[in-house]
Amino acid sequence: GAVVSQHPSWVICKSGTSVKIECRSLDFQATTMFWYRQFPKQSLMLMATSNEGSKATYEQGVEKDKFLINHASLTLSTLTVTSAHPEDSSFYICSAPGTYNSPLHFGNGTRLTVT
């Protein structure tokens, strides 16, 4: 079945550095991918919709200059957390849609810890 691969699964970085997270659709093409963030013991909150070949659409309250999204090909979207701060520590999950009215395919998530 369709698989979404997310890398890395975890990363620890120092405050002020940037971190890139990759999301790949392995056996299907995804013109759209979604990036979610999940804080401990909370639900998933949609951050942005990544659109292949065009700008990402950000949800209200999400800083587009801080969370850079690039969707340069039909199988790869990247999320870069720039100038990371400890409050950016969270679980980031990407997903890609299947066919209409079918479940999203989720990556396994990336645990980001900023020290």
Added chain:
Amino acid sequence: SQQGEEDPQALSIQEGENATMNCSYKTSINNLQWYRQNSGRGLVHLILIRSNEREKHSGRLRVTLDTSKKSSSLLITASRAADTASYFCATDGLNGNKLVFGAGTILRVKS
């Protein structure tokens, strides 16, 4: 935010008992989905119910949907310790594949 509500927030039961989780949402939908998440892991899709369906079964799972009340329930029968996880409902809000997740229910099944 369109995020829905789920109740209970946490549920602790004995192995073999049934677990019922409820979800309410705010907008019209095409479908509602239930997902499971083990601690610190990714999401596992459990079941999708379309807006024109009222009930759906999959193994030990039973999902109901009441679009007039904008609510859904997930029933896990004959629970097992391995069912311990967080469970989330998610709706598409007529925006296609853009899912909005509920707050989630933390289920603990004691053996």
